[in-house]
Amino acid sequence: MATRDERTAALYGNRFLTEEVPSTLFPATGMSPTDTMRMLGEDLALEGDPMRNLATFVTTWMEPEAQRIIAENLHRNFIDHAEYPISAEIEQRCVRMLADLFHAPGETTGCRTQGSSEAIMLGALSLKWKWKERHQAAGLSVGTPNLVFGGDVHVVWEKFCRYFDVEPRIIPLAKDKYTIGPDDVAPFLDENTIGVAAVLGTTFTGHMDDIVGINRLLLDVKAERGLDIPLHVDGASGGFVWPFLYPDSPWDFRLEQVRSINVSGHKYGLVYPGIGWLVFRETADLAQDLVFYENYLGKTDATFTLNFSTGAAMVLAQYYNFVRLGREGYTYVMKQMQQNARVLAANLRDTGRFEVIGDDLEQLPLVAFRLAGDHVGYDESDIAWQLSAERGWMVPAYTLPPDAQDVKILRALVKETMSRAQVDRLTQDIDEACKTLDLKGGAHPSERRRAKTGTGY
Known part of the structure; x- marks a missing residue:
């Protein structure tokens, strides 16, 4: 039977307000749905x-x-193909729509993944197995x-x-050079190279590797x-x-x-995490040694x-976006983000404090920037x-990767939810932050300060 204090708390308050939250031991008893929800809300508010x-x-x-499609399908296990065909x-x-978007020449194959990390693992495994097949066939x-x-x-590579x-x-x-x-790739190639990975939109500055040039090099290597x-x-x-900002590239x-x-899909595919995609040029590019046929749930699949059980909700959400937006809609959204990114870049440059990195090149909708000139205090x-x-x-x-590790930058993603008014507010807030630092100095060790004072402070 509940004590008087417990009955009073149930009527007027909540347990979590005066008790420590469960954090190490499995709780001996539970709490009401409302208390549990509010307790989690208190944590997440921070x-x-x-x-x-x-x-x-x-x-x-x-x-x-x-969001409704996602909520109504969270219980659906994607891997149960027999039950959820x-x-x-x-x-x-x-997969077929992405193959079309990426100009696949004919019949192809691919799959959804938990994100690009899994997709990269699978794609690279196929590179390794196809290399092994070629070597074994050639003795x-x-x-x-x-x-x-x-x-x-990305570190996943x-x-x-x-x-x-x-x-x-x-x-x-x-x-x-980021x-x-x-010319960078050529010295590293030999008969044991399973493949070359090139990035379209780096996480550091948002630019692309010279994929056209690397492709030309690989064709020359094949011929010669x-x-x-x-x-x-x-x-x-x-x-x-x-495909939407630079369709002719x-x-x-x-x-x-x-x-x-x-x-x-959970980045500029505009879907919540986690959803990624792997698409092959042709079905023959998927190493068959990686394909398993199993009859586990009433149908041979x-x-x-790499993952087995996973929710179907984000696959359905991705399809929702494809048919909801189409090429026209995705183009509109990407151009909106690009326009606001360009305004932010111009605003930062106009403050006289910052150098913007590579905004005259093909780039993701972001602004990579660093302090211009000498700011000794921060x-x-x-x-x-x-x-x-x-x-x-x-x-x-x-800081950027080796051998550009002496370069430190800031990076601001400009996404669908960032309006022009927010761009202007961010610019003002960055300028105000710099004015504060002009007066008080910074707290982080700085190459600029070390160059001036000979110390890390």
């Missing part, structure tokens, strides 16, 4: 505001109709395979190499040295941007050596994903901290 999170590429808003068919509709040794990519890639015993051949960047091209080295395009961010299956492409990390403390904006500051 998190950042997604609308002011300019660090993440991940979608933070969807239409109410899409329509979800499986909708996945393949999305060659399958010794130590290697994979070539630039320092501008290095993870793949470590997890699956492939030598990573990482091309360093340079202080004024992507890679054919007999090495058929495929090219995988990591379009995690750019795969839903370039070739980077996809229009280039002969591009054999596979990954893209994140072919599967080549650096980009101080600005990021001040913005967060004063106004709640989350704008990351970071």
Whole structure:
């Protein structure tokens, strides 16, 4: 029987207000749905505001109709193809639409994944197995395979190499060169190269590797040295941007050596996490050793994903966006973001405080920028901290990969939910943060300060 205090709390208050929340031991008793919801709400209230999170590429808003589709299908396990064949068919509709968007020349194959990390793992595994097939067919040794990519890639590429015993051949960047091209790639290629990975829209500055030039190099290598080295395009961010902002820019299956492409639906595909996609140029580009046929749930299915059970909701949400927006709608949304990004870049440049990086090139809808001139008292990390403390904006500051690690930049994603008024407010808040730092100085060790004082402070 409940005590008087428990009955009073149930009538007038909530347990979580005066008790420690469960955090280490499994709770001995439960609490009411309302108390549980409010307790979680108290925790989540301390998190950042997604609308002011300019660090993440991940979608933070969807239409109410899409949210309803997601909510009504959270219980649907996508992998149960026998029980949910329509979800499986909708996945393949999305794959075929992406193949069309990426100019696949004919029949192809692909799949949904949990995100681009899984898609990259699968795509790179197929590169390794196809290389093994070629070597075995030619009577060659399958010794130590290697994979070539630039320092501008996501960390998942290095993870793949470590997890699956492939030598990573990482091309360093340079202080004024933040992507890679054919001259960078050429020295790293040999008979054990399973493929080259090129990035469409780097997470660092939003630019693309010279995919056209790398493709031309690989064609020359095939003609002159007999090495058929495929090219995988990591379009995690750019795969839903370039087809709409730069439709005449070739980077996809229009280039002969591009054999596979990954893209994140939960980034510029405008779907909540997690959903990614892997698309092959032709069905033959998927190594058959990776395909498993199982009769587990009443129907024989072919599967080549790393995950098994996963929700169907985000696949359905992706299809919703495809048919809701179409090419015209996606183009409109991308151009809206690009226009606001250009305004933000111009605003920052006009303050006289900042140098904007590469906004005259093909780029994701973002602004990469750094302090211009000599600001002895603070650096980009101080600005990021001040913005967060004063106004709640989350704008990351970071150094670039080797050999450009001496370059520190800020990066602001301009997404669908960021209006022109917010762009102007952000500009004003950045300027106010700098004025505050002009007076008080920064807290982070800075190369500029070390150069002036000989210390880290």
